[in-house]
Amino acid sequence: MRRWSTGSAGTGFYRWQAAPGSSKAKPALKTCFIANPRSGHTTPRLPELTRLVRDFRGELRLTAHPGHARELAAAAVREGCTTVVAVGGDGTVNEVASALDGTGATLGILPAGSGNGLARHLGVHGSWPRALDILAAGHTRPLDAGRADGHPFFAVAGLGFEAVLAERFNRARRRGLAAYALILLRSLRAARPVACRIHAAGRVWDLPVLTLAVANASQYGGGARIAPRARTDDGQLELCALPPLRPGNALGLTWRLFTGRIEGAPGVLCLRGAEFTVERPGHGPLQTDGEVHAAGPVVRFTVAPGSLRVLCPPERGPR
Numbered sequence: 001m002r003r004w005s006t007g008s009a010g011t012g013f014y015r016w017q018a019a020p021g022s023s024k025a026k027p028a029l030k031t032c033f034i035a036n037p038r039s040g041h042t043t044p045r046l047p048e049l050t051r052l053v054r055d056f057r058g059e060l061r062l063t064a065h066p067g068h069a070r071e072l073a074a075a076a077v078r079e080g081c082t083t084v085v086a087v088g089g090d091g092t093v094n095e096v097a098s099a100l101d102g103t104g105a106t107l108g109i110l111p112a113g114s115g116n117g118l119a120r121h122l123g124v125h126g127s128w129p130r131a132l133d134i135l136a137a138g139h140t141r142p143l144d145a146g147r148a149d150g151h152p153f154f155a156v157a158g159l160g161f162e163a164v165l166a167e168r169f170n171r172a173r174r175r176g177l178a179a180y181a182l183i184l185l186r187s188l189r190a191a192r193p194v195a196c197r198i199h200a201a202g203r204v205w206d207l208p209v210l211t212l213a214v215a216n217a218s219q220y221g222g223g224a225r226i227a228p229r230a231r232t233d234d235g236q237l238e239l240c241a242l243p244p245l246r247p248g249n250a251l252g253l254t255w256r257l258f259t260g261r262i263e264g265a266p267g268v269l270c271l272r273g274a275e276f277t278v279e280r281p282g283h284g285p286l287q288t289d290g291e292v293h294a295a296g297p298v299v300r301f302t303v304a305p306g307s308l309r310v311l312c313p314p315e316r317g318p319r
Contacts, residue, residue, distance in 0.1 A: 031058035031108070031135075032076040034069050034096055036088035039112045045128075049087065049110075052132060058085070063092070066291075073099035081105060083311070085135065089113015090155050090221060094289035098152045100308050101145055108135045108311045115221020118155040118289070121232065122217075122312040135311050142233045145307035146216045146288075149295045153288035154232070156220055158213035159278065159299060160194045163285035167292045193244035197279040200239065200271050207269060209241040214276055214301040218260075228260040229272075235305035239276050243267030276301045 033053050037046070053060040061072045073084045073096040085108035086096035097107050110131050111119035119125050124134055148157035193208040213220075215227035215238045227238035240262060242253060249266065256262045263270045278299045286295035 030081065031056060031083045031085060032073075032081045033058050033060045033085045033087055033110065034063065034072045034076070034092070035060060035110075035112070036063045036069060036092040038063075039088035039092060039114075045112075048128070052128060056132060056135070063088075067095065069095035070099045077103050077105050083108055083135070085110055087112050090115060090117050090289040091291050093118055094152065094154060094291060097143070097145070097154050097308060097310075101152060101304075102307060106140055106309045106311060107143065110135075113221070115219075115224075115290075117219045117221035118217050118232075120221060120223075121155070121219055121230075122310065124312055134313055137313075138311065139314050140309040140311055142306035143308050143310040144216055144232055144235060145304045146214065146237055147300075147302045147304065148214065148288050149286055149293065149299045151286070151288045151291075151293055153216065155217040155289050156213050156215045156226060157286065157288040157301065158211060159280065159284060159286050159295070160196075160209055161191050161211040162213060162220075163211075163287040163292060164191075166287040166290050167285050191245065194280050194284070196241065198239070198241065198269070198271070199277040199279075200273050200275070205269060207241065208244055210244050212239070212241045212278060214239050216303065224257050225260040226257065226262060227270075228263065232310075233306065235303060236272055236274055237276065237301060237303050239269070239271040239273070239301075241269040274303050 035049060050060060061076070063069045063072065069086065069088070069092050076084050077100065083106045084096055084100055086093040087110040089111070090113060092113070093109055100107050109119045109122070109124045110128060111125055116125060124131055143154060146153040146157060151157070191210060193210055194212075196207060196209050196212055198205045213226045215230045217232050218227050218230045219225040226240050230238045243249065245253070253262070253265060256265045262268055278301070280297050282297050284295065286293050286299060
């Protein structure tokens with residue numbers, strides 16, 4: 001017999017315990033679920049999540065502060081856990097994946113964020129029961145890890161408007177796609193272009209950009225595909241620089257972004273490679289999978305091919 005109970009105050013653990021009178025030891029931990037209660041759709045569904053994890057014979061650990069998911073994932077690996085599942089948005093996935101990088105443990109995703117860019121790219125979206133079916137099937141594929149100024153990313157990193165937007169969204173009390181859209185509209189009013197010099201494959205481009213993204217996966221989330229051709233297992237990154245917004249191009253760029261046709265749009269620069277260096281006039285924010293860091297005037301983007309493995313549906317086309 002077994003039962004589940006919360007751990008000691010502040011640990012964030014849902015812990016296996018032997019039933020009273022039982023001499024059975026706790027089984028070796030195989031799957032650990034790490035959930036961010038602040039993610040867009042996690043908190044109201046914690047009872048459901050607890051039940052699903054119990055049925056899956058896993059262990060649930062809740063984060064309490066930024067960076068905690070990385071700490072919990074690293075602890076799970078040290079305990080011998082072979083699969084760690086991130087329950088949250090791209091920020092939570094980033095923290096968990098960063099801790100698994102190079103350890104041999106496998107990443108799983110239970111999407112519960114506002115955008116879920118990496119999960120959508122990999123085909124791990126829809127209901128939680130469906131996502132658990134994907135985890136149970138055990139199909140894995142390699143997952144490259146990007147590096148932006150030394151910070152790991154697995155979906156999209158960037159600077160300019162998208163970094164400012166991520167910074168404002170992270171400070172907001174409300175979560176979810178609707179809250180994100182409202183902050184986006186308000187932030188666009190004050191958006192200013194950034195003069196960038198881009199170095200790639202021995203060539204240089206000088207241009208003003210509204211936002212500059214370097215993508216390992218195809219989208220930010222919510223259907224906004226900034227790099228439609230991106231794959232997460234090809235050892236390459238996709239750079240996409242959008243021009244400053246004008247009355248004549250705003251709707252066209254938005255339409256192309258959500259229909260996967262951003263390449264070829266007037267003023268858009270798209271490049272493919274394993275390394276990019278971007279210069280800008282001064283210091284500013286840098287976002288990696290929605291997490292924001294202070295960065296200097298020169299930012300280098302690189303990729304580590306096949307850095308870890310991720311559970312996903314069988315491949316049905318480019319991923």
